Amino acid sequence: MSESINIWQLASEIKFWIAAAAENVKAHLHDDLQVETKSNRNDLVTNVDKLTEKHLVGEIRRAYPKARIVGEEGFGDQVDDLAGLVFFVDPIDGTMNFVKEKENFAIMIGAYLDGIGLVGVIMDVVAGNIFWGGPELGVYKNELALPKPQNLNLADGLLGVSGPLLRKDVRHMATAVGQSSGARIIGSAGIEFTKVLQGIENGYVSHLMPWDFAAGKVMAETLGLLVTDIDGNPLSMLSSKIVLIGTERTHAQIVALQQQD
Numbered sequence: 001m002s003e004s005i006n007i008w009q010l011a012s013e014i015k016f017w018i019a020a021a022a023e024n025v026k027a028h029l030h031d032d033l034q035v036e037t038k039s040n041r042n043d044l045v046t047n048v049d050k051l052t053e054k055h056l057v058g059e060i061r062r063a064y065p066k067a068r069i070v071g072e073e074g075f076g077d078q079v080d081d082l083a084g085l086v087f088f089v090d091p092i093d094g095t096m097n098f099v100k101e102k103e104n105f106a107i108m109i110g111a112y113l114d115g116i117g118l119v120g121v122i123m124d125v126v127a128g129n130i131f132w133g134g135p136e137l138g139v140y141k142n143e144l145a146l147p148k149p150q151n152l153n154l155a156d157g158l159l160g161v162s163g164p165l166l167r168k169d170v171r172h173m174a175t176a177v178g179q180s181s182g183a184r185i186i187g188s189a190g191i192e193f194t195k196v197l198q199g200i201e202n203g204y205v206s207h208l209m210p211w212d213f214a215a216g217k218v219m220a221e222t223l224g225l226l227v228t229d230i231d232g233n234p235l236s237m238l239s240s241k242i243v244l245i246g247t248e249r250t251h252a253q254i255v256a257l258q259q260q261d
């Protein structure tokens with residue numbers, strides 16, 4: 001299948017699908033939402049999450065009928081291996097923000113071939129910025145190519161974290177925040193990834209599922225950032241982990257904190 005994939009075309013298609021989905025989500029931003037809880041009261045899904053995933057999955061299936069799809073809300077396939085072309089779809093990343101803030105949420109798709117990232121796209125829906133790229137493309141914010149972020153130390157910049165990790169110094173994250181210039185808790189893995197891609201944050205740590213990190217990982221690695229689990233081990237695209245993304249130095253410093261105990 002690989003010889004038939006044009007990566008620039010694949011990126012354009014994904015961008016087009018996501019931009020159209022974003023317009024639709026924005027049009028319904030202030031509608032009454034049907035909100036349900038999933039694993040706990042902070043883990044939400046709405047009718048817009050489901051409709052958006054259904055729509056994106058339909059577009060992918062039409063263009064790439066042989067590909068398999070891992071979708072957060074269940075409209076994709078049961079995927080137990082990474083052979084061939086696999087799309088990871090997160091229809092609304094930051095559903096709590098979508099419901100409460102009406103901003104700071106993203107639509108994300110990552111495309112992988114035999115487990116290797118080809119293209120990642122993250123759209124910050126309300127800000128209207130689309131981040132896209134991959135190893136053969138470079139990484140862009142809209143039309144602008146992003147440079148490699150400076151290799152800054154933990155002490156010299158902001159650290160994105162998810163709230164639950166700070167409640168009890170889980171995995172020394174409160175300590176890590178104390179060593180940084182400050183914590184940022186945005187509530188959307190996708191938006192946090194875009195901050196690190198732009199060098200606004202030096203790193204980000206959160207317990208994530210593959211659809212939360214698939215798109216961001218492709219772009220981050222393209223820019224020389226490291227994306228692993230919090231102990232520094234490679235991620236699996238088939239399981240959840242506490243994910244650490246960072247500049248080389250920040251990454252090493254957070255991994256070193258884990259080795260203290």
Ligand code: 2AM
Binds near residue numbers: 043095
């Ligand atoms: P989601 O909105 O697509 O569920 C919130 O801190 C960030 O973590 C969001 O990107 C959210 O994605 C993600 N996340 C992953 N697993 C989660 C869970 N069980 N509960 C809440 N957010 C989760």
Ligand code: CA
Binds near residue numbers: 045
């Ligand atoms: Ca969710």
Ligand code: CA
Binds near residue numbers: 090092189211
């Ligand atoms: Ca998500």
Ligand code: CA
Binds near residue numbers: 072090091093094
């Ligand atoms: Ca989601």
